[in-house]
Amino acid sequence: MSVPTITRRTFLTTGVAGGVVGAAVSVFGFDVQPAAAQARTLKIERTTETRSVCPYCAVGCSVIIHTLGDRSRNVTGTTVVHVEGDPDSPINRGTLCSKGATLRDDIVNERRMTKMLYRAPGADHFEEKSWDWAIDRIAHLIKETRDKRLITQDYKGRSINALTAMAVVGGCTDSNENNYLIQKAFRAGLGVIPVEQQARI
Numbered sequence: 696m697s698v699p700t701i702t703r704r705t706f707l708t709t710g711v712a713g714g715v716v717g718a719a720v721s722v723f724g725f726d727v728q729p730a731a732a733q734a735r736t737l738k739i740e741r742t743t744e745t746r747s748v749c750p751y752c753a754v755g756c757s758v759i760i761h762t763l764g765d766r767s768r769n770v771t772g773t774t775v776v777h778v779e780g781d782p783d784s785p786i787n788r789g790t791l792c793s794k795g796a797t798l799r800d801d802i803v804n805e806r807r808m809t810k811m812l813y814r815a816p817g818a819d820h821f822e823e824k825s826w827d828w829a830i831d832r833i834a835h836l837i838k839e840t841r842d843k844r845l846i847t848q849d850y851k852g853r854s855i856n857a858l859t860a861m862a863v864v865g866g867c868t869d870s871n872e873n874n875y876l877i878q879k880a881f882r883a884g885l886g887v888i889p890v891e892q893q894a895r896i
């Protein structure tokens with residue numbers, strides 16, 4: 696077999712053309728298809744798949760998040776390498792819009808907030824707080840609001856359990872089970888009237 700003469704120009708041209716049309720045989724005479732196929736699978740090779748929901752809008756498209764590593768105990772530094780639409784989802788059938796397609800950059804982002812920041816009433820700055828502190832604070836404010844503002848009788852004197860001084864808004868990633876618990880705890884339990892969901896807004 697005669698070996699073709701390779702100039703800098705033909706090398707570059709072939710490289711570009713090979714990248715575009717996926718040429719099966721290189722100018723060097725060997726089959727590059729297996730290598731190209733291998734390169735295509737490398738990104739999600741050895742990743743762990745986690746199914747979740749895109750948090751951006753009320754459509755609630757299902758996604759598969761690929762995380763490097765297999766969750767073994769001695770694996771550290773796991774990171775999300777790819778996010779794609781879930782083909783098993785009846786909602787999006789594997790597709791994502793241009794915003795959902797950027798989800799990985801939302802997860803792996805140095806500007807992503809990972810700590811609780813609190814701004815006290817009237818303050819001009821945020822303070823770092825723990826999640827335990829935040830949960831205690833929320834619980835305290837809920838009780839204080841209910842103790843002060845619960846409406847126990849309607850205009851005809853009938854007994855009611857109505858709290859209109861606070862509201863609950865769920866997110867589009869909440870499951871049916873989450874929403875059931877929210878209704879049970881806040882509407883049936885505490886009497887909160889304004890209970891809404893991002894998926895309905």
Ligand code: SF4
Nearest residue numbers: 749751752756792795
């Ligand atoms: S992928 Fe797009 S359409 Fe689907 S939930 Fe996310 S933002 Fe909404």
